[in-house]
Amino acid sequence: MVSSPTPLKTPLKGSQLKSDIHSEWCPGCGDFGITNSIQQAIAGLGMKPWETFIVSGVGCSGKVPHYIHTYGMHTLHGRSLAFAQGAKLANPNLHIIAAGGDGDGYGIGAGHFVHAGRRNMDMTYVVFNNEVYGLTKGQASPTLAQGAQPKSLALPNPTTAINPVTLALACGYTFIARSYAFDAKHLKETIMKAIQHKGMALIDVLQPCPTYNNIHTKDYFAEMVDVGGSQVPRVYYLENEGYDGVVKNPNDINEVNAKQAQCFEQAHKVEDRVALGVYYQIERPTFQDILKKNIPLLNEFTPVELPYYDPQTMIANTDLSKAAADFTI
Amino acid sequence: MNRTHDLCWMIGGPQGTGVDSSATLFARSCAVAGYWVYGRREYHSNIKGEHSYFQVRVKTEPVYSHTDPVNLLATFENSTAQLHAFEIVDDGAFIYDPKVTDPAKLDLKPGVLLFPIPFDQILEEIAQATGKTQTSLSIIKNTIAVAASMALCQLDISAIEEALNGIFTGSKAKLVSLNMQAATKAYEIMKNNPDTAKFNYVMEKPATVPAKGSRYLLNAAVATGLAKLKAGCRLQTYYSITPAVDECIYLEDLSEYGLPVVQCEDEIAAINMAIGGGTTGVRASTSTSGPGMDLMTEGLGWAGINEVPVVMFNYMRGGPSTGLPTRHEQTDMLACLFSGHGEYPKIVMCPGDAREQFYDTFKAFNYADRYQTPVTFISDKLLANNTVCFPKFDDSNMKVDLGVMAGKDAKFDENNIEAALQKFPRFKITEDGISPRALPGMPGHIYWMTGDEHCEYGHITEEPEIRIPMQEKRMKKLDLAAREILPEDQLVVHGPENAPITIVSWGSTKGVILDTIKVLKEKHNLDVNFIQIRLLSPFPVDAFKKAMANVKRAVVVESSFGGQITQLITMRTGIQIEHEVLKWSGRPISETELVAAIQEINEKQSRKVVLSYGL
Ligand SMILES: Cc1ncc(C[n+]2csc(CCOP(=O)(O)OP(=O)(O)O)c2C)c(N)n1
Ligand code: SF4
Numbered sequence: 019m020v021s022s023p024t025p026l027k028t029p030l031k032g033s034q035l036k037s038d039i040h041s042e043w044c045p046g047c048g049d050f051g052i053t054n055s056i057q058q059a060i061a062g063l064g065m066k067p068w069e070t071f072i073v074s075g076v077g078c079s080g081k082v083p084h085y086i087h088t089y090g091m092h093t094l095h096g097r098s099l100a101f102a103q104g105a106k107l108a109n110p111n112l113h114i115i116a117a118g119g120d121g122d123g124y125g126i127g128a129g130h131f132v133h134a135g136r137r138n139m140d141m142t143y144v145v146f147n148n149e150v151y152g153l154t155k156g157q158a159s160p161t162l163a164q165g166a167q168p169k170s171l172a173l174p175n176p177t178t179a180i181n182p183v184t185l186a187l188a189c190g191y192t193f194i195a196r197s198y199a200f201d202a203k204h205l206k207e208t209i210m211k212a213i214q215h216k217g218m219a220l221i222d223v224l225q226p227c228p229t230y231n232n233i234h235t236k237d238y239f240a241e242m243v244d245v246g247g248s249q250v251p252r253v254y255y256l257e258n259e260g261y262d263g264v265v266k267n268p269n270d271i272n273e274v275n276a277k278q279a280q281c282f283e284q285a286h287k288v289e290d291r292v293a294l295g296v297y298y299q300i301e302r303p304t305f306q307d308i309l310k311k312n313i314p315l316l317n318e319f320t321p322v323e324l325p326y327y328d329p330q331t332m333i334a335n336t337d338l339s340k341a342a343a344d345f346t347i
Numbered sequence: 348m349n350r351t352h353d354l355c356w357m358i359g360g361p362q363g364t365g366v367d368s369s370a371t372l373f374a375r376s377c378a379v380a381g382y383w384v385y386g387r388r389e390y391h392s393n394i395k396g397e398h399s400y401f402q403v404r405v406k407t408e409p410v411y412s413h414t415d416p417v418n419l420l421a422t423f424e425n426s427t428a429q430l431h432a433f434e435i436v437d438d439g440a441f442i443y444d445p446k447v448t449d450p451a452k453l454d455l456k457p458g459v460l461l462f463p464i465p466f467d468q469i470l471e472e473i474a475q476a477t478g479k480t481q482t483s484l485s486i487i488k489n490t491i492a493v494a495a496s497m498a499l500c501q502l503d504i505s506a507i508e509e510a511l512n513g514i515f516t517g518s519k520a521k522l523v524s525l526n527m528q529a530a531t532k533a534y535e536i537m538k539n540n541p542d543t544a545k546f547n548y549v550m551e552k553p554a555t556v557p558a559k560g561s562r563y564l565l566n567a568a569v570a571t572g573l574a575k576l577k578a579g580c581r582l583q584t585y586y587s588i589t590p591a592v593d594e595c596i597y598l599e600d601l602s603e604y605g606l607p608v609v610q611c612e613d614e615i616a617a618i619n620m621a622i623g624g625g626t627t628g629v630r631a632s633t634s635t636s637g638p639g640m641d642l643m644t645e646g647l648g649w650a651g652i653n654e655v656p657v658v659m660f661n662y663m664r665g666g667p668s669t670g671l672p673t674r675h676e677q678t679d680m681l682a683c684l685f686s687g688h689g690e691y692p693k694i695v696m697c698p699g700d701a702r703e704q705f706y707d708t709f710k711a712f713n714y715a716d717r718y719q720t721p722v723t724f725i726s727d728k729l730l731a732n733n734t735v736c737f738p739k740f741d742d743s744n745m746k747v748d749l750g751v752m753a754g755k756d757a758k759f760d761e762n763n764i765e766a767a768l769q770k771f772p773r774f775k776i777t778e779d780g781i782s783p784r785a786l787p788g789m790p791g792h793i794y795w796m797t798g799d800e801h802c803e804y805g806h807i808t809e810e811p812e813i814r815i816p817m818q819e820k821r822m823k824k825l826d827l828a829a830r831e832i833l834p835e836d837q838l839v840v841h842g843p844e845n846a847p848i849t850i851v852s853w854g855s856t857k858g859v860i861l862d863t864i865k866v867l868k869e870k871h872n873l874d875v876n877f878i879q880i881r882l883l884s885p886f887p888v889d890a891f892k893k894a895m896a897n898v899k900r901a902v903v904v905e906s907s908f909g910g911q912i913t914q915l916i917t918m919r920t921g922i923q924i925e926h927e928v929l930k931w932s933g934r935p936i937s938e939t940e941l942v943a944a945i946q947e948i949n950e951k952q953s954r955k956v957v958l959s960y961g962l
Contacts, residue, residue, distance in 0.1 A: 027761055034768065037795075039806050066759070067768060068790045073623075076798070084795055084806050087768065089787035091626060092797035092807075093619065094649055100616040104623020104631065105787070107607055108582055112627065112787055133612040315605035322629050322786075324605050326579030327747040334577050334709070334745045341573060341601050344513075345565040347378040347557075347736065 025064030032057045035067060037087045043078060046236065048199030048225030052146055053085050055202055056115065059209035060088065070113045073102040075127060077119035077153045079146035079225070096126030099134040099143065103305075106139055109322045110306050113213060114141040121151045121159040124180055128160070135189030135218055137305040142212040142219045145182065146199075148227035149234060156230030170230040182222040183285035183297050187278060193219035194263075194281065194298045198239060198253055199226060204294055211296065217304050224292065243290045256284065256295030265300040274300065350551040352407040356496060357417040357434070358489075359400030359427030362390055368514075369421075369489035370401030371734075373496060375510035377405045378564045378736055380502050381556035385858070386734035387413045387935065389962075392589070392672040398426055400962075405500075407553040411700060411735060411858030415939035415960050418548045419499065421492040423466050428453055430962055435459050438547045442495050460542050464495050469532045477525065487529045494530035498537030501549045504530065563737050567701040567730035568593040570740075571660065574708035575632060576604045577742055582624035582631040583608045584617040589672050590731040591634040591662040614639035618646035618659060622721075625650065625657040626796065628786040630712045634660040637679050638669060644686040647721045651691025653796045653805075654774065654782065654821065656715035656722075656750075658708075663727040665933045674933030675728045677854050677906040681915065683723045684884055690818070692780075692825045694722045695884040699857025702737045703881070704730060706745075710836065713748040717831075718824045719784060725883070729855040729906075729935045753783035759790040767791050772803035776816050780823030829885040837887035840894050842876030843868075848949055849898040851924060853880040853912050856904050856936060863941040875945060880912065886919040895922055902926040902948055906936060927955045934961035 035057040043049045060070055070088040074080040076095035083090025089112075093101045102116040123131055123145045134143070149162040156170025160180045167174040186194045193215040197205040205223065212219035226236045242249040256263065261284065265277045281298040310316045315324065327334045358369045367388065374384045385404045391397035402413045420435050421442040422428055428443055432453035435441055441455065445463035466488050467481070474481045494507055507530050508523070515522045537543055572594050575583065583606055585595040599608040611617040617633045624631035635643060640661045650657050663679045665671025683695055694714050698704040704726060715722045759767050771792035775782040782803075785792035795805035800817060802808050829837075842864050850860050860877050867873040878894045878901075880887070895901065901924045903913045908931040913924050928944045930936050936958055944956040 026764075028764070030764070034764075037806075066790070068759075068793055069788055071627075071787045081807070084797070087793060089793055090795040090805075091623075092795065092799070094645055094798055097615065097619045097646070100611070100619035101623035101626075103616075104582060104584070104620035104625075105627045106623075107609065107620070108624035108627040108629035108631065109788060129612050130616055133616065309607055313602045313605055313607060315603070316607070319605070321581035321605070321607060321624075322627055322788075324579075324581060326577075332747045332749075334579065334742070334747050336577050336579065336604065338573050338577055338742055341576065341604070342563065342739075344516075345563050345569065346560055346739070347375070347513075347562045347564050 026066055029064040030061045030067070032061045035060055035087045037085050039084050041085055042081065044229045046226070046228040047078070048148065048227065049079055049082065049146060051199040051202060052144065052205065052223050052225060053082055055205035055209055056082070056117065056144065057086055058202070058206040059213060062206065062210055063213060065113055065213070069111065070115065071105055073098050073105065073114060073116045075118035075122035077122050077151065079117065079119040079152070080122060082117045096122050097130065098122065099127060099130040102141055103134060103137065103139050106141055107321065110140070110320050115144065115213070116141060117144040118146065119152065119159070120145055120147040120149065120161045124160040124182060124185070131185070132189045135186060135191040138190060138192055138217045138302055140216055140218070140304045140306060142209065142221070144209065144221050144223060146225045147182065147222050148225040148231055150227055150230045152227050152230060166233060168230055169232045181285055182220070184282055186220045187281055187298055190218070191220045192217035192300050192302050193296070195220070195296045196222045196224070197294050198224045198292070200236060200239065201253065201294065204255065208296070215299065217302060239292065245291065250291070252290065253292045253294060256293050256297070261295065263296045263298045268300050268302060349547045349549070351548045352551045354405045354419065354500060354548045354550060355402060355414045355417045356405065356419045356421070357400055357402045357431060358421045358492060359398060359431055360422060360424050361396050361426065362393055362399045363395035364424070365486050365489040366399050366401050368486075369493055370403055372490060372507070372510055372514065373493045374403045374734055375513060375564060376493065376497060376506040377403070377502065378562065379509045379513070380506040381553045382407060382550065383409045383736045384564065384734070385410045385412060385736070388732045389934070390673050398430060400427065400431065405550060407551055409736065410862065412862045412938045413935070415937045419496060421496050422448070423488040423492055440499060440546050442492060442499070460546055462495065462499065462537065462540060462542065464491060464533060464536060466491055469529055472532065473525070473528050476528065487526060490526045490529050491533040494533040495537045498534045499543055499546050504534045557738075561739055563739055564734055565701060566732055566734050567698070567704040567726055568732070569597055570701040570705040571708045571726070572597040572601070574705045576601065576606060577745060578709045578712040579630050579747065580606055580632055580712065581629035582621060584611050584620045584631070584633045585635065586611050586614045586617045586639060588636045588639050590664060590728045591636045591639070591660065593731055594634050594660070614642040615646065618643035618657070622646055622650045622655050622657050625655040626653070626787065630656070630716070632658040632660060632712075634662065636662045636664050637666045637682070640679065640682065640686065647723070648687040648689055648691060649798045650721040651687070651693070652798060652800070652821070654719040656712075656719055658711045658715050658722045658724055660724045660726060662731045663725060671933040673728065675906060675935045676931065676933060677727060677856070678909070678911060680725065680853070680883065680911045683725055684915070690822065692718065692720045692822055693884045694718060694720060694828055695725065695882070696722065697725045697854045697881060697883055698730070699854060699879055699881070701730060701735050702740065705740050707836075709745050714828065714832070717748050717750040718828050719750060719781065720824055725854060727855050735858070751781055751783045752785070754785040754789040754792040757789045757791050768793065770794060770804050773805055774801060774803045774817065776803065776820050779827050780820050781827070782820070825885045829887070832882060834890060837882040838890040838894060839879045839881060840876060841879060843874045844876070845897065846874035846876040847899050848873070848875045848945060849901045850875060850877045850904050850945070851880070851901050851912065851916070852877065852904040853883065856906065859936050859938055859941050860904060862938045863945060866938060866942050867945060871946065873946070873949060883915070886915070888919055891916065892920055892922070900926065900948070902928060902945065904928045904936065904941065906930050925954060928958065929955065930958035932959050932961060937961070
């Protein structure tokens with residue numbers, strides 16, 4: 019029977035979700051904060067580590083599954099979403115969290131990024147956005163602004179940056195948020211919201227890379243900026259500014275249009291400040307919902323449970339006669 | 348009038364005019380009448396308009412290949428007449444529409460019998476009787492051509508009706524009577540033609556008519572689809588490519604069996620999604636062709652180092668690059684064997700016909716699970732598209748092998764969270780190379796996977812003391828597979844012992860080789876046997892050397908320029924095979940060609956015979 023995962027009665031402590039592997043990240047790297055927040059979110063939701071599957075690509079950030087005590091899969095550069103979707107299709111009872119770099123997700127994996135959104139697979143994707151390729155020594159990632167020249171670049175970046183928030187909007191992501199690696203509380207809460215969201219969720223996490231990105235550093239995010247003559251923190255929260263990204267009635271086309279326009283506008287705002295929060299959220303049928311409609315058997319069994327042999331004799335017992343009738347002579 | 352037990356029929360026309368349906372109807376009608384049939388489909392990489400044709404060979408005994416000149420050509424348009432008229436044997440026949448074709452302008456042999464059929468008149472009569480427009484009925488020209496052909500060969504018209512009943516089922520059943528009206532008229536016209544009695548290829552009745560329902564008429568794409576359902580495949584991914592897409596579409600249509608078929612954004616997603624499915628314990632596969640396989644190789648390597656069961660089907664077609672997208676070739680073998688960087692244990696299977704493809708597909712999933720490694724399954728356009736008649740496959744006793752599983756019964760005890768959080772040495776170094784497997788979702792068996800070299804728990808390492816035994820453990824699985832896979836699934840010797848000539852080949856050439864061996868014996872009293880290689884990796888080195896021990900003259904037969912199996916044999920066994928029959932025109936080797944080629948090698952000891960027949 020298709021069962022849905024139940025939370026633990028006694029939730030774990032975040033520390034129980036640390037693996038016994040020593041991290042290889044540079045001191046001060048934003049990846050620590052993100053990893054910690056993923057652990058806190060899993061613990062906070064009472065998720066069972068053995069029903070949780072962290073899937074990453076390749077890069078510094080690609081190593082994240084190794085540091086979390088759940089099932090983990092560190093795949094190929096850019097391919098985490100393809101692997102993750104396969105795992106989810108096979109066993110929809112697993113909580114899937116895909117995680118990895120901006121080069122990984124928006125560069126080499128851009129094709130998969132687009133189509134995962136179109137499918138609205140029920141999973142969470144956390145992108146560690148440091149604007150550089152950390153593991154290959156600081157080349158420009160797809161989110162680095164044109165003309166920017168972090169210390170690792172010989173020349174200013176010649177190409178423009180993509181906007182992950184509006185890209186995700188265009189692709190059909192049903193939960194789109196932005197958070198910051200060292201804002202533990204906001205990041206943990208955002209990850210929890212994303213996991214609870216039924217559908218494809220993206221969290222673009224701003225991640226300082228102290229080794230190669232000397233522009234958007236931890237200090238940069240901590241600075242105060244001048245807005246209309248008064249000094250305010252650079253990082254602010256959309257929800258506190260009266261911004262509400264959640265579509266209340268997905269069938270109300272006017273509301274959907276308005277929320278999408280608002281998301282687009284907010285994501286493209288040219289400002290000195292950095293806005294965190296949920297940019298857009300909507301409930302839409304997931305890939306599993308549609309699959310169950312097309313393939314009624316999947317309402318009774320998940321693919322991994324669907325029987326096909328006699329467990330005593332191991333003899334395959336699917337009856338082919340109906341399919342074979344068409345070409346039986 | 349003679350009687351024949353072997354007839355080659357052809358129909359052709361612009362793509363999209365129903366050439367396939369005519370051929371299906373003719374093949375099915377002959378099969379229903381008790382004959383054995385083999386259908387060869389040729390088409391351009393184009394949707395509508397370009398020339399396509401279908402050959403159907405009918406025999407009183409099982410048949411697995413086509414012959415070159417045809418006995419009977421049927422067409423209702425002129426391009427087929429112009430292109431193929433020269434192929435009709437000198438006492439053959441030509442069925443055509445006199446409104447569009449003037450036989451005097453064709454390259455016909457002088458003895459060919461001409462049978463004009465008034466296609467339009469028949470359609471008009473039916474249009475009047477049914478109140479339908481003549482244009483809406485034009486597809487029925489196919490049935491007319493088939494019925495005329497059946498009458499000429501003195502096959503019973505009732506077979507057409509039975510075949511139509513098999514083809515048009517459910518909501519389409521009402522089309523049967525419409526088609527039968529046309530068939531009956533065409534059949535009568537042919538019967539009343541005095542020349543009909545002169546036709547030399549009247550089909551002899553089969554000595555024994557196989558029992559109803561005892562045979563299948565299918566291609567290997569369908570055979571594989573069935574086997575995937577039988578094997579419990581629970582995730583099929585693909586990105587559209589000819590000819591692999593046929594299998595995927597076939598499976599998509601069988602949704603009642605519960606197999607999700609996912610059309611991905613590209614082949615990279617297709618293989619990696621399938622591997623993602625494999626990691627969680629479903630039997631997963633993807634199907635592609637050459638260009639797609641190139642894109643999949645990085646993923647296969649990941650599955651190799653992470654010991655994930657997954658099956659990749661490569662339906663070869665003409666290469667390199669997009670090459671001949673809808674034509675036949677056997678040239679991805681070396682790419683399949685050597686694809687992907689680094690070293691990992693590859694199992695590479697190569698069935699020889701649709702029947703083998705059914706059983707081998709089922710086994711591919713067992714091997715993937717048992718040896719916890721990707722399995723590459725090589726088929727090709729010929730197998731995927733050509734129909735063949737086989738006794739019904741016996742699927743009553745096919746056993747599932749899931750390999751060594753740990754933690755299947757693992758239960759979560761709320762009071763013992765520590766036990767549920769236990770790590771599991773998924774990549775444990777073992778004597779035979781197989782580590783027991785657990786799956787995400789199981790309590791007490793947490794582990795990791797990475798494309799990097801890793802320790803027993805799946806964490807990254809670069810330590811030689813782990814790398815050395817870990818790589819050795821993985822590669823040992825090939826030795827185990829070589830010992831365990833049944834000898835007959837690795838290599839088969841067909842035909843008489845001590846033959847003066849031995850053919851060595853693999854894959855879809857099996858059919859034409861078996862037919863050729865028979866003809867060479869019956870008509871030319873020449874004994875030829877055949878070493879069929881069925882497993883490319885691990886290569887059956889000892890069995891091959893043993894089979895070659897008494898060989899007098901060995902000939903490789905392959906649809907390629909370079910003789911890939913010749914190269915592989917030398918590489919694996921040191922044996923150098925001197926003679927080759929090769930064809931790289933994109934068209935399959937015919938029995939006629941192969942009989943002549945083997946005779947030439949026997950008489951003149953030619954080192955290499957290059958074949959090129961066919962449009
Ligand atoms: C197919 C392929 N191409 C290139 C690489 C090399 N490579 C490793 S990590 C990386 C970039 C990672 O950057 P990003 O995803 O931004 O992650 P970060 O290291 O910044 O966390 C590249 C290009 C690879 N592993 N695979
Ligand atoms: S290079 Fe940058 S992203 Fe990579 S570990 Fe060091 S600080 Fe982190």
